[in-house]
Amino acid sequence: MSNMLTSRNIISGLFILALLVALFVASASPITSLLDWQSPFLSRCFFILMVSFAMCLFRLMRGPTPADRAVAIDTMGILIVGFCAILSISTGRGWYLDIAIAWALQSFIGALALAKYLEGRGFDE
Amino acid sequence: MNNIIGYTFVVLGLMFDIIGCIGLIRLPDVYNRLQATTKCVTMGTCSILFGTLIIKGFTATGLKAFLCILFLLLTAPVAAHALSRGAHISGVKLWDKSVCDKYEEDK
Numbered sequence: 001m002s003n004m005l006t007s008r009n010i011i012s013g014l015f016i017l018a019l020l021v022a023l024f025v026a027s028a029s030p031i032t033s034l035l036d037w038q039s040p041f042l043s044r045c046f047f048i049l050m051v052s053f054a055m056c057l058f059r060l061m062r063g064p065t066p067a068d069r070a071v072a073i074d075t076m077g078i079l080i081v082g083f084c085a086i087l088s089i090s091t092g093r094g095w096y097l098d099i100a101i102a103w104a105l106q107s108f109i110g111a112l113a114l115a116k117y118l119e120g121r122g123f124d125e
Numbered sequence: 126m127n128n129i130i131g132y133t134f135v136v137l138g139l140m141f142d143i144i145g146c147i148g149l150i151r152l153p154d155v156y157n158r159l160q161a162t163t164k165c166v167t168m169g170t171c172s173i174l175f176g177t178l179i180i181k182g183f184t185a186t187g188l189k190a191f192l193c194i195l196f197l198l199l200t201a202p203v204a205a206h207a208l209s210r211g212a213h214i215s216g217v218k219l220w221d222k223s224v225c226d227k228y229e230e231d232k
Contacts, residue, residue, distance in 0.1 A: 016147065020140060041132070048139050052146035059149050059158075067155045067212035074204060075149060075162045081193065082142060082170045085177045086135070088186060097177070097189035104196055111204035118211030 023048060042090040049086065053079050070114040077107030131180035138172030145169060154220040155212050159205055166201040 024044055053076065060072040084100035087093075141164055148161025174190045174197075181187040213228055 016144065020143060045135060045139055048143055052143045055146040055150050065155060065217050067208070067215065067217050068158065070208055071155065071159050071162060072149065074208065075146070075165055078166050078170050079142065082138070082173045085173045085190065089177055089180055094186035094189060097186060097193060101189065101193050101196060104193060104200070108200040108204050112207055115207035115211035118215045120215065
């Protein structure tokens with residue numbers, strides 16, 4: 001663990017941060033014109049969540065084992081809770097968080113069912 | 126002032142979300158990927174919901190966000206643990222540079 005802070009790791013971390021800032025700045029025009037939101041800040045946040053959702057979809061397609069796909073599905077459920085929170089800030093409507101709570105519950109039960117399927121047991125044991 | 130603090134928490138949560146998803150693509154193994162995406166829950170989405178709580182204050186919306194944070198903090202580690210246990214039982218191999226496997230030794 002003594003080589004955690006080598007120059008290569010620091011440079012790659014700075015590269016990822018610069019990529020995030022560039023994504024945040026460049027994502028203004030497509031989403032604001034598409035959805036016609038009032039706040040450009042929150043539309044950029046929505047765009048970044050969409051990019052991470054696309055990464056989860058990539059792992060869902062490419063995953064070598066079924067366990068990878070189960071992990072990707074679990075992460076997608078968590079990202080949808082974040083979508084609901086940002087929509088609730090942007091539109092000022094409280095019932096989006098009701099959807100978020102219900103989706104968190106559904107994602108939890110789905111993850112447990114996928115885990116039982118991976119262990120090779122039936123659903124009634 | 127509340128808006129500035131709340132939006133700071135939202136941006137922090139977005140950073141954790143997208144870095145966790147980069148880890149989901151980039152890391153070599155099921156267990157490493159699970160370790161990256163669990164941060165996506167506890168720091169990412171819970172931070173976005175905490176920003177919602179700060180922006181909205183203690184109204185009905187803010188209390189719903191607080192309930193959602195509590196529920197996620199209780200259930201997400203349980204789900205991740207069950208998924209990793211299921212992956213280990215179903216026979217997914219570790220990465221070949223992994224150091225130790227205590228769960229295999231205990232069996």
